[in-house]
Amino acid sequence: MSILWNLFATFFKIGMFTFGGGYAMIPLLQAELVGKKKWTTDEEIMDYYSIGQCTPGIIAVNVATFIGYKIKGIVGAVTATVGIVAPSVIIIIALANIINIYMENQYVAHAFAGIRIVVIALIVDVIIGMWKKAVGSVLQGCIFVVSLLGLIWLGVSPVAVVLTAAVIGLAVRR
Amino acid sequence: MIYGLLFFEFFKIGLFALGGGLVTVPFLFDLTTRYSWFTSEQLVNMIAVAESSPGPIGVNMATYAGFKVAGISGALTATTGLVFPSVVIIIIIAALLDKFKQTTFFQNLMFTIRPAVIALILNAGVELGKLALNGIEAIAFCAIFWGAIHFFKLHPILYMILGGILGIALKL
Numbered sequence: 600m601s602i603l604w605n606l607f608a609t610f611f612k613i614g615m616f617t618f619g620g621g622y623a624m625i626p627l628l629q630a631e632l633v634g635k636k637k638w639t640t641d642e643e644i645m646d647y648y649s650i651g652q653c654t655p656g657i658i659a660v661n662v663a664t665f666i667g668y669k670i671k672g673i674v675g676a677v678t679a680t681v682g683i684v685a686p687s688v689i690i691i692i693a694l695a696n697i698i699n700i701y702m703e704n705q706y707v708a709h710a711f712a713g714i715r716i717v718v719i720a721l722i723v724d725v726i727i728g729m730w731k732k733a734v735g736s737v738l739q740g741c742i743f744v745v746s747l748l749g750l751i752w753l754g755v756s757p758v759a760v761v762l763t764a765a766v767i768g769l770a771v772r773r
Numbered sequence: 774m775i776y777g778l779l780f781f782e783f784f785k786i787g788l789f790a791l792g793g794g795l796v797t798v799p800f801l802f803d804l805t806t807r808y809s810w811f812t813s814e815q816l817v818n819m820i821a822v823a824e825s826s827p828g829p830i831g832v833n834m835a836t837y838a839g840f841k842v843a844g845i846s847g848a849l850t851a852t853t854g855l856v857f858p859s860v861v862i863i864i865i866i867a868a869l870l871d872k873f874k875q876t877t878f879f880q881n882l883m884f885t886i887r888p889a890v891i892a893l894i895l896n897a898g899v900e901l902g903k904l905a906l907n908g909i910e911a912i913a914f915c916a917i918f919w920g921a922i923h924f925f926k927l928h929p930i931l932y933m934i935l936g937g938i939l940g941i942a943l944k945l
Contacts, residue, residue, distance in 0.1 A: 616930050617827050622897030626929040645890040646874075646883055650866060652893065655788050656859020657797075657829040664860050668867035676864050680856055687828025691836040692848055698822060698837075706941050711825045713914075713940020715905035717932050720919040722898040726891060727923070733887035742885055746892035751899060758791060760889050768885030 602671055603678050609636065610663050610682030617683075618711070619718045621658035622648070626721035629728070632666060639666055641732050649761045659683060742767060775843050776850045782808075783835045783854035790831065795820075797831035801838075810838045824904070831855055911945065 600608075609631055617624040625644065632638045639647075644662070651661030660680055667679025694701050701707060734743050742764050749755035786800040798820065805813045811834075819837055823830035832852055839851030873879045906912050922932055939945070 612930075615827050616933055617829075618933070619824075619901045620897060621829065622894050623901065625894060630929050642883075642887070645887045648893065649883070649886045649890050650870075651863070653791075654859065654862050654866065655791055656856065656862070657787075657790075657831045659829050660832070660856050661859055661863050664863040665867050668864055673864055676860060676867065680860050684828070684832050684852060684856060687826070687832045688836045688848060688852055690826055690828070691822075691833050692840055692845060694822070694826070695837055695840045698818060702818065702821060702825070707825055709940045709944050710937035711940065712905065712911075712945040713936040713938070713943075714933050715824075715901060716911055716915045716940075716945070717918050717936030719898055719901050719905060720915050720922055721929050721932065722894060722901070723919050724922045726895055726898070729891060729894075733891045739885065739888040743888040743892050746889040747895060750892060750896040757893050757896075760893065761886060764886045764889035765882055768882045772881040772884060 603674065605636075606667055606670055606675055606678045607682040610667070610679045611685055613663075614659075614683040615686040617659060618714055621651075621662070623718050623722065624659050624662070625725050626718075628662070628666075629725060638670055641729050643669075645729065645733060649764075652757050653761050738767075738771065776847070779839050779842060779847055779851045780854035783839075783851045784857055786831065786835075787855040788858040795830065797834065801831075801834050804838070810842050910943075914939070914943075914945070 613624060613627045613631060616627055625648075628639075628644055629641065633641060633644070647662045647665040648658065651658045651665065654661060660683060663679040663683040664676045668676035671678070734740055746760045746764065749760055750757065782804060786797055790797045790800055798816070801816055802813060804810060805816060811819075815837075816834070819834050820830060823833050826833065832855065835851040835855040836848045839847035839849070841847075843850070870879075906915060918932060918936065921927075922929075
């Protein structure tokens with residue numbers, strides 16, 4: 600299987616099962632790209648998210664572009680991006696004329712209620728897995744706690760959280 | 774002409790919507806005031822659809838608007854417009870990153886950024902939890918699934934399919 604087709608197929612699969620936003624994609628990235636293909640690492644995924652969060656565009660697409668570039672340069676970046684976007688494009692075109700029927704279908708609603716709960720459990724497991732790689736010192740622990748408090752209780756924007764952590768990094772560690 | 778306009782409008786959203794997710798919504802709402810591509814009511818429906826279909830809401834909305842205006846080629850034009858700016862920007866950053874990622878400067882930067890990313894991931898889980906964990910039954914379901922995920926380590930897609938089936942069976 601050529602590498603480009605492999606990239607496309609992998610990101611198509613990830614795009615098809617990404618429910619609940621860009622961060623909900625991480626369990627799939629881990630399983631497919633870190634576990635199976637060894638194309639990237641947990642650390643790199645965290646780095647791509649921090650950059651993707653602070654640059655224009657949709658975070659899931661940004662991360663796909665990053666990983667595609669790492670594997671096969673500009674062509675790889677475009678291939679991964681097309682792969683991740685394609686399932687939503689196909690599904691929305693297919694549903695466009697029957698969106699109200701789809702939305703009111705009870706089976707769809709129940710299925711997605713179940714899927715969302717599973718996605719939360721997957722996210723919890725991702726955090727447990729990444730914890731040691733990201734939070735290994737008192738300084739890092741403090742940054743985690745303060746970031747979380749800011750996000751959840753003060754409504755600080757994710758971009759501001761990443762930039763503040765960056766400034767602290769530059770100030771404290773030279 | 775309509776293709777140019779679709780491309781241009783979604784290109785602008787792709788360039789200025791910083792942070793992803795629902796940040797595209799105000800930009801999309803602005804489109805409803807200037808064009809008759811879709812109504813604000815359809816936009817609200819689409820936000821609900823995004824919760825019940827895969828993929829980013831920005832992509833879904835660009836596809837939907839483009840399709841309504843000019844069929845499949847319209848859908849492709851609007852979606853291409855939306856992702857174009859970020860693809861160019863990320864390619865430039867990725868090329869620079871290749872040169873800088875081994876430097877102490879970059880490693881120091883990421884040393885303090887990574888714990889913040891963990892907080893972002895947890896925050897995304899909390900946001901999803903507000904929507905999905907709406908009772909003791911859902912919380913128990915989530916805990917059991919976490920146990921299965923952690924100890925059996927099967928592919929996430931298998932758990933998602935199982936969750937969907939159980940959702941229908943148990944009327945979650």
